[in-house]
Amino acid sequence: MKATLLSSIFIASALAAPTINWTPALGEFYSAVDAHIREARQNGANGAVYPQSCDLSKAQLPSAPTALPAPDPSWYLSSVVVGRGVQNYTCSSASPNIKPVALGAVATLYNVSCLASNYPNILEMLPGLALQYPLPPDGGANLQPSNLLLEGHHYFDAAGVPTFELNSGPNKLGVGKFKKTANSTAPATAIKGEMGLGNGAVAWLLLSATTGTDGNLAGVYRVNTAGGNPPDNCQSSPAVFSVQYATEYWFYSKKP
Ligand SMILES: *[C@@H]1O[C@H](CO)[C@@H](O)[C@H](O)[C@H]1NC(C)=O
Ligand SMILES: *[C@@H]1O[C@H](CO)[C@@H](O)[C@H](O)[C@H]1NC(C)=O
Ligand SMILES: *[C@@H]1O[C@H](CO)[C@@H](O)[C@H](O)[C@H]1NC(C)=O
Numbered sequence: 001m002k003a004t005l006l007s008s009i010f011i012a013s014a015l016a017a018p019t020i021n022w023t024p025a026l027g028e029f030y031s032a033v034d035a036h037i038r039e040a041r042q043n044g045a046n047g048a049v050y051p052q053s054c055d056l057s058k059a060q061l062p063s064a065p066t067a068l069p070a071p072d073p074s075w076y077l078s079s080v081v082v083g084r085g086v087q088n089y090t091c092s093s094a095s096p097n098i099k100p101v102a103l104g105a106v107a108t109l110y111n112v113s114c115l116a117s118n119y120p121n122i123l124e125m126l127p128g129l130a131l132q133y134p135l136p137p138d139g140g141a142n143l144q145p146s147n148l149l150l151e152g153h154h155y156f157d158a159a160g161v162p163t164f165e166l167n168s169g170p171n172k173l174g175v176g177k178f179k180k181t182a183n184s185t186a187p188a189t190a191i192k193g194e195m196g197l198g199n200g201a202v203a204w205l206l207l208s209a210t211t212g213t214d215g216n217l218a219g220v221y222r223v224n225t226a227g228g229n230p231p232d233n234c235q236s237s238p239a240v241f242s243v244q245y246a247t248e249y250w251f252y253s254k255k256p
Contacts, residue, residue, distance in 0.1 A: 056079075085105060088240065095234055100241075105162070181208045184204045201245075202245055217253055
């Protein structure tokens, strides 16, 4: 019953506000929903025993506007996280004829596997919500206001290789070195930036593991992005700058 209620509250609010005004009040609303989730987990949603470890085999990877390749049959979904951080760019001069060049990114990763398997509608809203809250402090804190559990970090290593470290949660998935293998523009409805203002949501991606990966990490999808795009040109930009973003990352590992 509770799970049904949760879904209907969310569907109703999504229908009532197709262009959502991201406000702290909405964050509090989300916190309340989160509290309901915890309650449902304790009480057993729909009278059933709420799964202790969430069954990711039920989770459905969101489909991109331009289809990304399906997960390789030798992979299984091992984790879903919300990433919150910045995309960095450089501008060689403050000129309208020069476009910003991607330099790298840094983000903190939070475990949302249970939402992915049980409450996908809530998960879909989460990057847009997370973008409205201050960047998490470096290091070990959980993400507020909903206390999402720290799972790891995303950064570019000294050689500029996108790296994901997933060793801060109970299930340590290792450190992966990745390269981009496919992309899609974000949907037109994606949240463009903080308070809905900004230059748009970064592309959805598939990245594949390369040499230097420990553990069994094999691929990661970046989907439901919010913010992160730079201005179209360098006219008003400093030499190096950061643009805030949030997203979901879906991690796949090699089957044993
Ligand atoms: C990105 O910029 C942030 C500061 O906003 C910095 O802490 C981080 O090291 C930079 N990372 C890369 C890969 O440029
Ligand atoms: C994410 O959280 C779930 C539920 O608490 C847990 O079962 C799972 O092991 C966590 N994932 C990782 C990678 O730690
Ligand atoms: C996708 O990748 C191609 C090739 O690297 C690039 O030209 C294009 O701009 C990318 N598209 C998006 C939406 O990032």
